[in-house]
Amino acid sequence: MKKYIKIARLDHWIKQFFIMPGVAVALLLTEHSLTDISLFNLFFGFFGTCFIASANYVINEWLDAPFDKFHPVKKNRPVVTENMQLKWVLVEYAIFIVFGLFFSYLVNRLFLYTSIVLLVMGVIYNVKPIRSKDIVYFDVISESINNMLRLLMGWFIVTSDSIPPSSILLGYWMAGAYLMATKRFAEYRMIGNPETAGLYRKSFVKYTEKKLLASSIFYALASTFCLGVFLVKYRIEYLLCIPFVFLLFAYYSAMSLDNDSAAQKPEKLYKEKKLMLLVLLIIVLFIICTFCNFDFLKPLTSSALIKLEV
Template identity: 45%
Template sequence: MPSTATLDRKTARLRDYLTLARFDHITKHVFIIPGLILAYALREPSLLDAPQRVVIGFVVAIAIASANYVINEWLDREFDAHHPSKHHRKAVSLQLSPALVYVEYLAFAGVGLLLAAWMGGSFFVFSIVFLASGLVYNVQPIRSKDRPFLDVISESVNNPIRLTLGWLMIDPSSMPPVSLLLAYWTGGAFLMGSKRLSEYRDITAAVGLETLTRYRKSFAGYTAESLVVSCLVYAMLSSFFLGVFLIKYRVEYVLAFPFIAGLFGCYLWLSMLPDSIAQRPERMFRSRRLMATLGVTVSVLLVLSFLDLAGLSTLTNRSFTPADMLPGHRK
């Protein structure tokens, strides 16, 4: 028999079901763009059909991400009821038809996979992986989002998937370097770890740890200290893999590294603020400081993508400074 709370909820309308797809999170697909730029800069493929592939590729990414959001919000409705802001979500506050929710999920997934099949090849394979990642993250028996640290690692895998989709839109004949994918993955883990840290600090201070763990089980295995340390580890790993990629594939990118480090620092600083945008990455464009830092970093990377600096090649050669060249050396 339905509970009194269920009976009191209003019946959802069509537009309420569409909000489950979270079209306001479309900004997250910005992580596709570096894949487009790097594939062109490093591979110099023919761009004859690139505009069509890019448009359809973005539609695929949006459709599959929307399918993942639908299943996420539906399966999280009982947990989101304990969150200070997410309890306003339609799946929590309105009475939804399970059948319609699953039809919506299948519709978005179907559109995404049909268009991905038209793109063909590896793009189709990674579109399936993108959809499967949402099931691993949200659905029992795995439901990785309930497991500390694994929740961050499994959620951030969407970053290298998006990068790969962008790369394959421009050059379907090759794959991005593994070092770049690992840098993107661990960089994404840093972003998700910062989000967890911000949530832990804010929600624990407001309503206590017990309520926080009702919202998400993985928080039972976290402390503020472990989250800070994990963010440091993710950032260091991302920097290491990024360094490997920079030296191996385009040494000019080394000059952008200070700006990239500044971007990491800016985001971690934001996550420390009360009610941080780190808790809502789709709103990151509202931070002028972050957008200014990102704009400068992207601009530097764009310039370095097409600027050849022959003198930097010495960084990849083994060399040692003779001791007799140092000041004060006695011959």
């Protein structure tokens, strides 16, 4: 039983806290307040997301087994080393789907629809004939869309009568793409052999360190641009947080260059003390900028030219 539970990656449930920025953005942009949030919705929304994610992890581990044996760490996964049976994997997959969709239904209709899309993306990413994880660049784009879906799920926990602005959705999507590209970059460096890397992940046949690093920079720029549009349009005070957001991207990129980098395991990043302190600082700054108005920033939102007296 333990090996079947292990492939559901319950320790990865911490990543489902990526729905919380969606909750925060909904509170900022809608008329809802913190006291309006239903603890019922928050509970079932969070665990509904966790169950859907575990369903995707189950098929991921089963279908990746022939390739994981070429990875220096993942070759020790239960599906590779243990005598596991497909019928029980499918039963487990179905159980997580049922619980995930039922919990999502208890939140609201739009949350349920988003959960279904998240489930479908797991199939697109892992299952042939598409299996997007084998397609260079599309692997990152298709996996990171789950980040945007989590933002939507957080938003729908608060309100189901609107959707977030496209700027924050695209920015969050590209931030996820940056994380995934950086993860692949760290993995590729860690394996250290292009031929072995290609056996582990088909997209690595066409990737190189240079391409992965360049793509991660592209996604970081796209993310910060979209987030900048959102911040300037909806609350100019957040502009004060931007330098620290840039620092976060830079620090994470530097981490990916370390041997056995923590960037390979995003679910373990909470153990990186310096990174967590930087994230905490950014959260505090965003909270301050949410409740404090800085009038000296207001002219930045004006389209009128500043007249100079000569």
